[in-house]
Amino acid sequence: MIHGQQQGEAPMPRKTQGDNATVPARVSKSSTDYMREMRLRLKDAGLVKREFWIRPENVDALRGIEKALRQPFLGERIKLEDFMTENTHWTISSLQKALCELDLVTQGQIELDVTEGDASGIRLTMTGHGDLPIYIAVEGEQILADATLIEVNKIKNVQTFNDVVLRSRDLFPLSSVGIEKLGDGQEVYCLFGALSAASSLTVVVQEILTLADNVIRAADAFEDHFIY
Numbered sequence: 001m002i003h004g005q006q007q008g009e010a011p012m013p014r015k016t017q018g019d020n021a022t023v024p025a026r027v028s029k030s031s032t033d034y035m036r037e038m039r040l041r042l043k044d045a046g047l048v049k050r051e052f053w054i055r056p057e058n059v060d061a062l063r064g065i066e067k068a069l070r071q072p073f074l075g076e077r078i079k080l081e082d083f084m085t086e087n088t089h090w091t092i093s094s095l096q097k098a099l100c101e102l103d104l105v106t107q108g109q110i111e112l113d114v115t116e117g118d119a120s121g122i123r124l125t126m127t128g129h130g131d132l133p134i135y136i137a138v139e140g141e142q143i144l145a146d147a148t149l150i151e152v153n154k155i156k157n158v159q160t161f162n163d164v165v166l167r168s169r170d171l172f173p174l175s176s177v178g179i180e181k182l183g184d185g186q187e188v189y190c191l192f193g194a195l196s197a198a199s200s201l202t203v204v205v206q207e208i209l210t211l212a213d214n215v216i217r218a219a220d221a222f223e224d225h226f227i228y
Helices: 031-044 056-069 092-100 158-166 201-221
Strands: 110-115 121-126 132-139 142-151 176-181 187-196
Touching (some): 031 142, 092 132, 092 201, 142 176
Antiparallel strands (some): 121 132, 176 187
């Protein structure tokens, strides 16, 4: 579903983090670039692509199996619940500390930076997804995560694209599509998700990984609508 920012709604992460959050640290890339880089890195790592036909209710299970099979061996799984107790609400500081202790971060699969400005936030660089940046903010009772899909001015036909996106909600579980204006005035399509600030770290990490996967999936699905 396509969303625009409404008065009174919690702002998206990059809207509350000052200029540092809206000026890219690297050369600007599209979601298609991240998709291509991710595929190249997977190929360079010796992984091979396979296509499977499964029942729709098993899609989430297959995604988890795929991630496990990318590892050289299946060791003991991380118990993410150990990082957070029940009935505790995350702050940006406590969430940052918990994320920093994850194997995904310590092993370099995710790079973590803190953004400063009107309100601090977290910038995650998903190295396993072609260095895709994801922005995290904690606003009251919500944790917000968003990532850029494509700049609005790089869409061939906005009306046609919006119609396609509105009919594609089943392709991107846990994520919504919106249009966001960045600090420099540029409008972008973004994928975003929101969850309770009382969510376990397991759920938070699942949201982040699902969002990253959905951006890559959206770039692949909508590639014909993009201007290069």
